[in-house]
Structures are given as structure tokens and as C-alpha cells.
Amino acid sequence: MPRKPALKAVSVAPAKPGAPGASRLSADEIAELFRRFAAANPAPTTELHYTNPFTLLVAVVLSAQATDAGVNKATPALFAAADTPARMAALGEDRVRDLIKTIGLFRNKAKNVVALSEQLVARHGGEVPRQREALEALPGVGRKTANVVLNTAFGEPTIAVDTHLFRVSNRLGLAPGKTPLAVEAELERVVPDAFKPNAHHWLILHGRYVCKAQKPDCPHCLVRDLCRFPDKTG
Template sequence: MKKAWVEELFRRLSERDPEPRTELDYTNPFTLLVAVVLSAQATDAGVNRATRTLFAVADTPAAMVALGEDGIREHIRTIGLYRTKAANVFRLSQILLETHGGEVPRRREELEALPGVGRKTANVVLNVAFGEPTIAVDTHIFRVANRTGLAPGKTPEAVEQGLLKVVPGAWRLHAHHWLILHGRYVCKARRPDCPLCPVRDLCAFPDKTTAEAMAGPRRGPLARPDPA
């Protein structure tokens, strides 16, 4: 992997979106943590619709515990696996109060000890809430890293370790968001929009789509969805 190749790839992605942000709505580290826990096997838009009412009444661990597991469940029942997620959010809120003084911990080990929090969730919280240069590998980043040849790997953790090795420090803080947004809106699973890809000529993917193959309305390389 040539350093100049990686630098150019991230330079182009950064030109499209200099300050990328998570598409999950949150107001503090706690609501971010809850939103990411709820986002497993769910869309960010779906989570945001549910948390709009949830966070209006419970945006701290104490308020979430006071709401109770049943109350949490009523707010998030439109999200997949909502019963399990409600139990996790209730219990992690209790643990934050009992063990961490009501604050979201900044250590990976402590985050991953919370119910419903795995490595990916911990990486998102560390990156977004605390500015750590972590890279959370979801399905989009896994796909982009393998397709482009940036960091091929058979598991999310293998891809994460590969990215941490090749992504220069200057790009690492936002690398997670550039790659996830690129995978979400351009390098899509079923039909990547290669004609609009800003890194098409750098990508190792052999089955690039053509302009003729892409039908219907298109969006810019890192464009967000139109507001509902």
C-alpha cells in the first residue's frame, strides 16, 4: 500500500465533506451512546425518529432509569430488537450511575463492559464524543475497505487493524465518517455508483458500474438523504 495512494484517496473524500459528522442525533455523550446501541441492525433515520421522543424525556442516565425499561420500550418499539435494546439501555444507565458517577467512561474496556456495547459501538463513542482517532468498522466500511483495496480483511477487526496501519494520522480522526458515508451513498452494496465516485481511478474493485447501468436519480458522492 503506497502512502501517496492513501493520501490522495482521503484528500478527495475530505474535499467532498471537510467536516463529516455522524447522522445519529444526540446532545451529549450519553445520548450518543444510547443512539449507537439502538442503531445495531437499524437505520440511523429510524433511530432518530425513535430517540426524538425518548431523549426529550430522558437525556441522562438518571432520567433513563426513572423512565424504566417499559417506558424506554414504548419509545423505541419501531426499532428492530427493541425489547432487548430497551433492557440494555436501562441496565447500562444503571451501571453508569452505580459505577461511573453518571458519566460515560472514556476507556474502551469500561465502555465494552456495558450491556449492548461492543467494539464498534465503543469506537464510535470514543471518536465522536471524545475525539479519539478510532475507526469503527461497520458493514459499509468493511465493504469499502475490501473493494478499494485500502485494507482488505475477512473480519471487521482485521479491517480495523489494517486501516489503523495505513491511514495517516492527519486523516484518522475523520476516516471513519468519510468511509461510512462513501459506503452508504456511493459504494453501495448492490449497485455501487462508480460513475460518481471521486476515487474511481484509485479503486481496485474489478466490477465497476458504468453510467449506462446506473438508472434513476443520483446524489452527489457524499450527499445526505433529502429530509423526510
């Protein structure tokens, strides 16, 4: 899939600030935050390259503790050789390992990719299931991966909380939480339904390109006036 641009700044009227010392955004502020994200990037999607639900699933499994850019360098050759569960299982662990050896943890990931492919053939007729429980039962697939697949491949309004979403949700005061699961539950509660299908993508792009871990680019943040982060830059 083609790479989508990160969120770009748009002209917005300043929002009314929250109460002094407030740590959470109000419902109105949350709605405004997502209206701005939607105006800046109406159709966000993953930066992982894929051609079907299966290749998306594999790409997401490979992206654990690795960058999307690094995964995208390895997957063209892998998916040219095997873009279905049956073909991936037939390819075998040794060949998969050789094709993804530039990705971190490639040995264990190759094992999981072949094993999940075998399970998809044996238990799901070679199709990627649309049920969370079935996805999470596959080798190498956890809640975050299942959420990405459900959202991106099948259009479900799930929100996958990775390190970017965890950081952004806490910094903004959007969905504070001590664990990814707590943040996910809070996002499910506070994000307006109309924005839920794209919320994961907007937030991950914001965290990847603007609200970065070491030095957030606050001067170019389109929601700076809403943000509760006390240590803004610029």
C-alpha cells in the same frame, strides 16, 4: 445534531494507476484518497442525532441492525424524556421499550439501554467513560459502538468498522481483511494520522451513499480511478 451531507464530487487530477492486478492501494494512493474525501467534506460526523455523550451512546446502541434514519425517528421522544443516565434508569424498561418500539430488536435494546444507564450511575458517576474497556463492559456495547463513541464524543482517532466500512475497505483495496477486527487493524496501520479522526465518517458515508452493497454508484465516485474493485458500474 444536524445531519451532515454525504461526500460530494470534487475536481481532481487523475492519479497514477497501481500495478496491473494490484489488490491494495499504495501509501501515496491512500493519502490521495483521503485528501479527496477531506476536500469534499471537511467536517464529517455521524448522521445519528444526539445532544451529549450519553445520548450518542444510546443512539449507537439502538442503531445496531437498524438504520440511522429509523433511530432518529424514535429518539426525539426518548431523549426528551431522558437525556441522562439517571433519568433513563428512572424511566424504566417498559417505558423505554414503548418509546423505541419502531426500531428492530427493541425489546432487547430497551433492556440494554436501561441496564447500561444503571451501570453508568452506579460505576461512573453518571458520566460516559472515555476508556474502551469501560465502555465495552456496558450492556449492549461492543467494540464498534465503543469506537464510535470514543471518536464522535471524545475526538479519539478510532475507526469503527461496520458493514459499510468493511465493504468499502475491501473493495477499494484500502484495508483488505476477512473480519471487521482485521480491517480495523489494517486501517489503523495504513490511514495517515492526520486523517484518522475523520476516517470512519468519510468511509461510512462513502459506503452508504456511493459504494453501496448491491449497486455501487461508480460513475459518481470521487476515488474511482484509485479503486481496485474489478466490477465497477457505469
